[in-house]
C-alpha cells in the first residue's frame with residue numbers, strides 16, 4: 284500500500300506565518316488558520332485549532348519564532364515563551380519545546396550580552412523550530428517500524444490484525460505520520476492489518492472526526508463506534524491490540540492520554556487484548572515520579588453539553604470534563620518510543636532508556 288500521509292500537512296510555515304489546518308471543523312471543512320503572532324498561536328492551541336501533544340509542541344516552537352520580533356527586549360520574548368508554555372497543561376511536549384527555545388535564547392544572551400532580540404537570535408530560533416518539527420516526523424517513522432515489529436513478533440502468524448485506537452494520534456496530532464496511527468499505518472503498508480476499531484472519543488470526537496478522516500485518506504479499513512461500545516466490540520470481535528498515543532509518560536511508565544484510555548486499558552486487560560502506548564521521547568517526563576503528579580486539564584462545559592448550537596443536557600446541568608486520564612504502567616504491555624520499545628514498563632526500564 285502506497286502511503287499518502289504526506290498529504291496531511293497540519294502544520295506549516297509560510298515564511299512569515301504559521302499555517303494550521305483547523306481541527307475544530309474537520310472533516311466537514313478544510314480550513315486553514317494563519318497565525319501572525321505568538322498570541323495567535325497560544326489561542327490556536329487553547330481552542331484546539333491544533334491539538335495532539337507533539338503538534339502543540341511544534342506549533343509553540345514556531346510561536347516562539349513569531350514572538351522573536353527584532354529589536355524587542357529579551358524579557359518580553361521570555362514572557363511570551365511563558366504564555367505559550369501555559370496554553371495547555373497536560374501534554375509535556377509543549378513545555379519541552381518551549382524549554383528548547385528558552386535555552387537557545389539564554390545561550391545567545393550569555394554569549395552576546397544582547398538585551399534585544401537580534402536577527403541572529405531569530406534565525407537560531409527558526410532553525411530550532413524546524414529541527415523540532417523534522418525530528419518529530421522522523422521519530423514517528425521510526426516508532427511506526429518499531430511498533431509494527433514488536434506487534435508482529437508477539438502475534439501468532441497467519442491472521443491479519445485488528446486493532447482499536449482512541450482519540451487521534453495521527454499526522455494531525457504530530458509533525459506528520461503519527462504515533463499510534465503511525466504504527467497502524469506501518470501495519471497497513473505491508474498488508475498486516477484487517478481493520479481499525481476507532482472509538483469516537485467524546486466529547487470532542489477526535490476519533491470520529493479526525494482519525495476516521497485520516498484513515499479514509501489512506502484507504503485503511505476502519506469502523507467507528509461510540510466509546511461505550513468498546514467492551515462490546517472486544518467481546519464480539521477478536522481485537523489483538525489497543526494502540527494509543529500519550530500526552531505525558533512519567534518516570535514509572537504511567538501514561539496520561541485522552542479521557543477514556545484508562546478504561547480501555549482495563550477492558551483490554553480483562554479481554555486479553557494487548558495494550559500499546561506510542562509516543563516520542565519528548566512526551567516522557569522523568570521529573571514526575573508517577574501519574575498521580577500529572578496535572579489533568581479540565582475543559583469547558585460547552586464541549587460536553589453542546590453539539591454545535593444544540594443543547595444536549597438541561598441548561599443548568601453541572602458538568603465534569605477532565606480531558607485526560609492516567610493509565611497505570613501495570614496495564615501497559617509496551618511503550619514504543621524512537622529510542623526503543625519498553626515491555627511491561629517499570630521505573631528501572633524507563634531510567635535505562637531516558638536517563
Ligand SMILES: CSC[C@H]1O[C@H](OP(=O)(O)O)[C@H](O)[C@@H]1O
Pocket residue numbers: 334335336337449450451452453456457462463489527528529530539540541542606607
Ligand atoms: C499524538 S498524541 C495525541 C494525543 O493528544 C490528544 O489530546 P488532545 O486532542 O486533547 O490534544 C490525545 O490524548 C492523544 O492521544
